[in-house]
Amino acid sequence: MDLETRHLQQLLSTVPQPPEVLLLKPITTSTNDDVREIAKKGIQHVLVCSEQQTQGRGQRDHQWVSPVGNIYLSTLLNLQTAIDGRLALEIALNILQMPSLQNLALQVKWPNDLYSPQGKWGGILIEPISPHQAIVGVGMNLFPIPSAGIEQRATSLSELGLPSPNRLQLIAELYAAIQLAGEWFDHNCYNLAARFNHYAAFMQQPVELEHLQGKSQGRFLGIENDGSINIQTSQRLENHFQGRLRLADQS
Numbered sequence: 001m002d003l004e005t006r007h008l009q010q011l012l013s014t015v016p017q018p019p020e021v022l023l024l025k026p027i028t029t030s031t032n033d034d035v036r037e038i039a040k041k042g043i044q045h046v047l048v049c050s051e052q053q054t055q056g057r058g059q060r061d062h063q064w065v066s067p068v069g070n071i072y073l074s075t076l077l078n079l080q081t082a083i084d085g086r087l088a089l090e091i092a093l094n095i096l097q098m099p100s101l102q103n104l105a106l107q108v109k110w111p112n113d114l115y116s117p118q119g120k121w122g123g124i125l126i127e128p129i130s131p132h133q134a135i136v137g138v139g140m141n142l143f144p145i146p147s148a149g150i151e152q153r154a155t156s157l158s159e160l161g162l163p164s165p166n167r168l169q170l171i172a173e174l175y176a177a178i179q180l181a182g183e184w185f186d187h188n189c190y191n192l193a194a195r196f197n198h199y200a201a202f203m204q205q206p207v208e209l210e211h212l213q214g215k216s217q218g219r220f221l222g223i224e225n226d227g228s229i230n231i232q233t234s235q236r237l238e239n240h241f242q243g244r245l246r247l248a249d250q251s
Contacts, residue, residue, distance in 0.1 A: 004168065011172035012047075017179060019047040019075070029055040031074035032127055032137040039076055039129060049073040049171050070156075071140040071167065073174055080186045082131045085241055086227040087185050088112040088124050089196055091136060094181040095122075096199055098173040104161050109201040110229050110245050114140070116160055117201075119153030136178050142167065152246070189225070197222035202247060207231065211243035220245070 001009075005024050012018045020043050028034055028050040038046045052068045077087075092108040095101070109115035114122030122140040129135060141156035142165040157165050184190065197203065200222055207220040209231055218233035229245065231238045 008168050008171060011168060012175060015172075015176050015179065017045055019175070020045045021047070023048045025050040027052040027054065028072075029053065030137075031072050032125060032135050035074040035076060035135045035137075036127075036129070039133075039135070044076060044078055046076045047073070047171075047175050048075070070142050070145070071138070071170060071174070073140075073171060074135055074137040075175060075178055076129075077134050077136050077178060077182045079132045079134070079182055081188070083126070083128050083134050084227065085111060086189045086192060087134065087181070088126050089192065089223070089227055090185045090189055091124050091126075091138075091178055091181040093195055093199065094177040094184065095124075095138070095174065098170070098177050100162070100166065100170055100173055101157070104157070106160070106199070107201040108196065108199050110196075110223060111227075111242075113201075115201040116155060118160065119155040121155050121157055121160060138174055138178070140170070140174070142170070189227075191225075192227065193223050193225045202245065206248040207245055208248045209238075209240060209243045209245050211240045216240075217248055 005022060008024065009022060021038055023034065025048065030053055031048045031050050034048040035046050050072045053072045088111055092112065092114060095114060096106050096108065105116055107115040109120070112124040113120050122138065125137040127135045141154065143158050144156050145154055202220045203222060205220055207218065209216045209229065216231050216233055216238050218231040218238070221230040221232055223229050228239050228241045229243065
């Protein structure tokens with residue numbers, strides 16, 4: 001075991017359920033795919049992190065640009081409650097409570113983006129294996145990333161006020177945050193709407209939502225405790241469980 005892996009193992013020793021398998025890789029295709037292969041062997045607690053991905057992906061199989069040096073992490077989450085859309089929200093909220101990220105102006109953009117007024121600095125991808133087990137992938141920009149291939153404004157933790165990110169410390173805190181989010185989820189995501197809306201990007205702003213029925217434009221009023229989104233259009237209040245949210249074009 002190399003020194004970096006041993007150090008991370010020590011950082012994870014205080015977590016209630018440390019990973020049985022811990023892999024730090026310089027490059028991989030996708031950490032979610034790595035975890036999927038390990039899970040097939042019946043291992044329940046896994047953490048895979050890579051410095052670079054060649055086939056990273058986000059929601060709806062969109063490419064996740066994965067340059068060298070940022071955090072690309074995946075783990076398994078074992079739950080008592082059947083997985084639904086609230087899980088990504090709970091994970092995002094617990095990530096914002098990580099000790100290393102305090103005193104930064106961070107937000108969550110529904111349904112799965114780690115956000116800020118300056119743009120997106122990370123994202124969450126949940127891929128269920130069964131109704132009660134999911135692969136949780138998190139991409140986190142530690143340093144500025146090239147704008148080519150990026151569909152929305154992007155930023156990084158170093159640009160948001162974390163000048164010298166401690167990568168191993170952040171990985172350990174991320175793993176702990178995801179595990180804690182699982183506990184919140186199993187306790188029915190207590191008071192989810194109030195907790196989420198406190199950190200929600202675009203609150204009370206004109207937005208556009210792409211959803212299964214088409215597109216809606218209106219004012220973003222936050223979420224309900226079931227994780228659904230409220231948009232006040234000119235005609236009515238709309239409620240959706242899935243979609244892609246962005247600021248409305250003000251031009």
